[in-house]
Amino acid sequence: MGLLPYMAVFVKVVETGSFSAAAEQLGTTASSVSRxxxxxxxxxxxxxxxxxTRRLKLSAAGSDAYxxxxxxxxxxxxxxDLAERVNDAPQGMVRLSAPRAFGKELIAPHIEEFLHRYPGVDIQLKLTDRQADLIGDDLDLMIRITDxxxxxxxxxxxxxxxxxxxxTAAYLEKRGCPHHPRDLAQHSCLYLGEVPGDNCWKFSHLQTQEQVNVTVRGRYVTNHxxxxxxxVLSHLGIxxxxxxxxxxxxxxxxxxEVLPQWDYQxxxxxxxxxxxxxNRFLPPKCRVLIDFLAEKIAGNDVNRRAGRR
Incomplete structure (x- = not known):
């Protein structure tokens, strides 16, 4: 039984990929984690x-132990979670991770209402476009965009x-309205620029399923x-x-909207x-937040194009 804390530390090391990263999350030192x-x-x-010298790798026995x-x-x-489950009212902290734009636009505006509805529940909302992990990032819930x-x-x-x-209509009046994705090469475009290839825009025609890739350029690049x-509102481009x-x-x-007949992917x-x-014993604090977000997000038509695929 005395090995249980060491097992939890071992899991954290594997999930984070290093002693130092595990130590940071556990609030201790890398040497302590290593010991x-x-x-x-x-x-x-x-x-x-x-x-x-570069990384840690599980041995065959380590994979089974992990x-x-x-x-x-x-x-x-x-x-x-046992103490909470025997309580009538949901209580405790819920740690939720979401992509930045999704969390800011679709979750954050509803936090006040949730906290008012459930006074015993607190929320830690982590906004990151990095792919989160429930165990490695010590999360209760996370939102991921994937089919x-x-x-x-x-x-x-x-x-x-x-x-x-x-x-804007003013930009299109000045520069012309593109009728095909290839026309975008002649326009100033605003794109993410986080990784190489973010300026290669991919399209699929909604009726013909024609596939087109276009490399775009522009004077303003931002990942927000x-x-x-x-x-766009300042007429800087598409x-x-x-x-x-x-x-x-x-x-x-x-x-x-520009090129509405094309699906931008x-x-x-x-x-x-x-x-x-x-977990069949899902804590009430998580259950009420899951139901609340489904009510506020899935229950509302916030995505006009949802039925177009």
Whole structure:
């Protein structure tokens, strides 16, 4: 039984990929984490991790041990939730991760109402476009945009996330309106610029399914969707935006959709899923937040183009 804390540390090391990253999340030092893993290896008389100059790798025995230790960590989490499950009212902290634009536009505006409705529940909302991990990032819930939710997790669909291209009428009057994706090469375009290839826009025609890739250029590149919207509103060019970011400006006729007969496809595209541990004793604090987000997001028509695929 005295090895249980070492097992939890071992899981954290594997999930984070290094002693230092695990130590940062656990609030301790890398040397302490290393000693605890070494103590576990000594007690089990097996080598769990193969240490190289660049990274840690699980040994064959380590892979088996990691799977069992993950089960132990999940069981421990269920025990910690026991007190809440016997309570009538949901209570405690819920740690939720979401992509930045999705979280800011579709989750953050509803937090006040949720906290008022459930005074015993607190929320930590982590906004990141990095692919989060429930165990490694110590999360209760996370939202991921993918058409194939990961195996081994419970998944509740919310909305399909689609993107549009848009510009102001003034920009299009000055530069002309593109009629085919290839015409975008002659325009100033606002794109993400986070990774190489972000300026290669991919399209599929909604009727003919014709596939087209276009390399675009522009003088303003930013990885924040609100900043791109502001750039579009300033007549800087044609921008790519999630529909839920652009919809208010579209409804106010501040901007117009460009190439509406084409589907603009990115990695930030597909069904959004609320993911959580497949625990039959799901804590009430998580259950009420799951139901609340489904009510506010999946229950409202925030995505006009959801039915176009």
């Amino acid at each position: 605890q893993v070494a103590s576990l290896e000594q007690a089990l008389a097996v080598k769990l991790l193969v240490r190289t 799977a069992r230790c993950c089960e132990m960590v999940e069981s421990a989490r269920s025990v910690l 194939t939710p990961p195996a081994g997790l419970a998944a509740r669909p919310l909305i399909r996330v689609s993107h549009i291209l848009c510009a 969707s609100k900043a791109r919207l502001e750039g 921008g790519c935006l999630p529909w839920f970011v652009a919809r208010e400006a579209l409804n106010a006729q501040q901007i117009v 990115t990695s930030y595209y597909g069904m959004s899923w609320l993911l959580y541990h497949p």
